[in-house]
Amino acid sequence: MTVAPGGGDASVGRSAHAPGIERTPLVSGAETLTLARLVPWMVALAAFGAAVAAIGPWPVGVFQDDGIYMVLAKSLATGEGYRYLNVPGTPNATHYPPLFPAVLALLWKVSPSFPQNVALFKFANAAWLGGAAALFYAFARERLQLGRMAAGLGVAAFSACAPVVLLTVMVLSEPMFLCTLAGTLILCERAASSARVKDAAIAGAAAAVLSLVRTLGILCVPATMLVLAWRRQWRAAFAMGAVTILLSIPWQLWVGAHAAEVPSIFLGKYGSYLGWLVDAVQRDGIVFLRDVAWANLKSLVAQGWASTATDTLNVYVRNTTSIALAFFFGLGLGAFARRAPSVALFLLFYLGIVVIWPFAPARFTWGVWPLVGLVYTMAVVTVWEWRGVASGAWGAPPNNTIASATDARIIISARPSSIQRILRPLALASLSALAVGYAGYNYLGVTRDWWGVVQGSVANRARPLAEWVVANTDSTAVLATDDDVLMHLYTGRKAIPNSAFTPQEHLVEQSPAFAVQSLRTILATYRVDYVLASARYGAHAVQGLVQATPPELRVVRRLPTGAIFVPVQGSRSTPSADAAASPQATDTRVTR
Structure with a gap:
C-alpha cells in the first residue's frame, strides 16, 4: 500500500508493468517542474489560437444574442442604463444577466468606436476561452487527479475544437461562462471536500457571480449543497446557499421590477426565459415538456452521430455509435463522480434542463463542451486502468483511490476482473474509433468554415x-x-x-x-x-x-x-x- 500525501500523484515513478515497483525517472526534477508549468500554457494557447485563427470580418448581430449583448454593452457604456436601445421606448433589459454585457461595456470604454471595436470583443472572447482551457486543465489535475497527458489532451480536444470555436468567434457569453465555470467548479469541489464554512461561502459567491454570466450557472449551488448534505455538513451547506441567495437578490429584484416592460409578443426574444416557458406549459400542459424532452433526446443522439462523423453512415454504424457513446459517458461519469461528485451532479442537472428546454440542445452542450470532454477522458483513463496498473502521466490513480480530508490518497493495488480484461481491447478499439470520428468532425468544421x-x-x-x-x-x-x-x-x-x-x-x-x-x-x-x-x-x-x-x-x-x-x-x-x-x-x- 502506497500513501501519497498532499495530493501528489502516487502513480508517478511506478513501473508501467507492475504496480508498486519503482522505476528510474525519465526526466529530471527541474525538467518535470518546467513541463508541469508549460502544459497549462500550451493548452490555453491552443484554445486561444484556434479561436483567433477563426475570427472573420463578419458583423455582430448575426446570431441575435450577440447583437443584444452589444446593444446592452453600448447602453451601459454610454450611461443609459441596462436597456434595449433598439426597441422603441428603450425598455429595461431582463432577458440576459448583466455581467457579460458589463465586461463588454468596459471594453467599449477602451475602444468606443463601433463597429471597429467588434474585433476587440472577439479577441476578448478568444482570451476567455484560453483562460477556460487553463482552468479546466487545473481542475482535471487537481480534482480529477489526471496525469498531464490525459488532462492536456482531454481539455485541448474539447476547447480548441470546431463547436466551441463557433461560439467564440461571435460575441456570445459562452467563453466567459466557460472560464468562470471552471474556476467556480474548482471552488465548489474544494468546498465539498473540505466542508469548511469559509470555503462553502466562497463557492456560493462564485456561483452567484457565474449565474450573472449565464443563469444555468446557479446549478452549481444545489449540486454542491447536496454533496455537503449527504456528508452531513449542514453548516457549510447553509453557508453556501445563504451567500448565493443574498448575492442573487439584486438581479432578481431588477427582473421582477422590469419584466413587464416588454410586450408579451416579444417575450421569447426580450422577456423572461422562465415566463416564456411557463406560458407554453400553461397553454399546452405538462405534455409539452414530455414532447420537448423526446425531441431533444433524438437531437442529442443525432448530435452524437455528427460529432463522430458517423451521421452519413448506415443505421447499424449509427446505432453502434450511440450505444458506445452512452456506455462511455456513463462509465466516465461514474469515475468522475468518485473524484468530483458535486461537479458530476452539476453536469447531470445541467443536461436535465437542456433535455426539457425548447431549443436546440447543441447550443447548450457546446456551452459546457470541455466538461463533457473530461467525462470521456475519464472513460479513457478508466478503461486504460483495467490492465490493473497505475497509469503514470496518463491518468488518475486506480479506481479504488480514497480521498481523505487532507487530500492524502491511499492507493491499493487491485487486479482487474476477468470481464474487464476481456472487454479492455474492445473498449480501447471503440474509443479509438470514436476519437478518429471526432477528429474527422473537427476537420470538416475547419475545412468547411462552419463559423464563416x-x-x-x-x-x-x-x-x-x-x-x-x-x-x-x-x-x-x-x-x-x-x-x-x-x-x-x-x-x-x-x-x-x-x-x-x-x-x-x-x-x-x-x-x-x-x-x-x-x-x-x-x-x-x-x-x-x-x-x-x-x-x-x-x-x-x-x-x-x-x-x-x-x-x-x-x-x-x-x-x-x-x-x-x-x-x-x-x-x-x-x-x-x-x-x-x-x-x-x-x-x-x-x-x-
Whole structure:
C-alpha cells in the first residue's frame, strides 16, 4: 500500500508493468517542474489560437444574442442604463444577466468606436476561452487527479475544437461562462471536500457571480449543497446557499421590477426565459415538456452521430455509435463522480434542463463542451486502468483511490476482473474509433468554415436591406425586420422583430397564419414605418398582410435578398390590450 500525501500523484515513478515497483525517472526534477508549468500554457494557447485563427470580418448581430449583448454593452457604456436601445421606448433589459454585457461595456470604454471595436470583443472572447482551457486543465489535475497527458489532451480536444470555436468567434457569453465555470467548479469541489464554512461561502459567491454570466450557472449551488448534505455538513451547506441567495437578490429584484416592460409578443426574444416557458406549459400542459424532452433526446443522439462523423453512415454504424457513446459517458461519469461528485451532479442537472428546454440542445452542450470532454477522458483513463496498473502521466490513480480530508490518497493495488480484461481491447478499439470520428468532425468544421458559413449567411442576407435603409429612411424610422439587432447597430434606426419566438416552434414550425397574426400584433403595438422581410417567417407574414382585404402592407422595394414594405395608412389597428396580447392566445398559433 502506497500513501501519497498532499495530493501528489502516487502513480508517478511506478513501473508501467507492475504496480508498486519503482522505476528510474525519465526526466529530471527541474525538467518535470518546467513541463508541469508549460502544459497549462500550451493548452490555453491552443484554445486561444484556434479561436483567433477563426475570427472573420463578419458583423455582430448575426446570431441575435450577440447583437443584444452589444446593444446592452453600448447602453451601459454610454450611461443609459441596462436597456434595449433598439426597441422603441428603450425598455429595461431582463432577458440576459448583466455581467457579460458589463465586461463588454468596459471594453467599449477602451475602444468606443463601433463597429471597429467588434474585433476587440472577439479577441476578448478568444482570451476567455484560453483562460477556460487553463482552468479546466487545473481542475482535471487537481480534482480529477489526471496525469498531464490525459488532462492536456482531454481539455485541448474539447476547447480548441470546431463547436466551441463557433461560439467564440461571435460575441456570445459562452467563453466567459466557460472560464468562470471552471474556476467556480474548482471552488465548489474544494468546498465539498473540505466542508469548511469559509470555503462553502466562497463557492456560493462564485456561483452567484457565474449565474450573472449565464443563469444555468446557479446549478452549481444545489449540486454542491447536496454533496455537503449527504456528508452531513449542514453548516457549510447553509453557508453556501445563504451567500448565493443574498448575492442573487439584486438581479432578481431588477427582473421582477422590469419584466413587464416588454410586450408579451416579444417575450421569447426580450422577456423572461422562465415566463416564456411557463406560458407554453400553461397553454399546452405538462405534455409539452414530455414532447420537448423526446425531441431533444433524438437531437442529442443525432448530435452524437455528427460529432463522430458517423451521421452519413448506415443505421447499424449509427446505432453502434450511440450505444458506445452512452456506455462511455456513463462509465466516465461514474469515475468522475468518485473524484468530483458535486461537479458530476452539476453536469447531470445541467443536461436535465437542456433535455426539457425548447431549443436546440447543441447550443447548450457546446456551452459546457470541455466538461463533457473530461467525462470521456475519464472513460479513457478508466478503461486504460483495467490492465490493473497505475497509469503514470496518463491518468488518475486506480479506481479504488480514497480521498481523505487532507487530500492524502491511499492507493491499493487491485487486479482487474476477468470481464474487464476481456472487454479492455474492445473498449480501447471503440474509443479509438470514436476519437478518429471526432477528429474527422473537427476537420470538416475547419475545412468547411462552419463559423464563416453561419455568420455569412445572415450577414449577406441583411446587408442589401441595411444599405437601403441607410440610403432611403430617416434616422428616426422604426423598422420591423428579421435581423432587428443587427439593423439597429449598423443603421442607427430603432428596430424590432417582425415575428414572435415561441417555445412551440421548437417542435413544429410556425404556420403562415400564426406568422401573419404575429406581425399584425406587432404593428398594432408599435408605430412601425418599414417592414423588412428576408427570412421564412417574415416572408409568410408580409405575404399575408399584403394579400389581406383590405391590404395592410404594400411593397416599396424588392432587393436580391428580401423586400421592404410600408403599412397601408388607415389599415393598422389602434393599439389595445387585446391587440397587444400574444397571438399565442388565438386559434392561428402554431399548429401540430
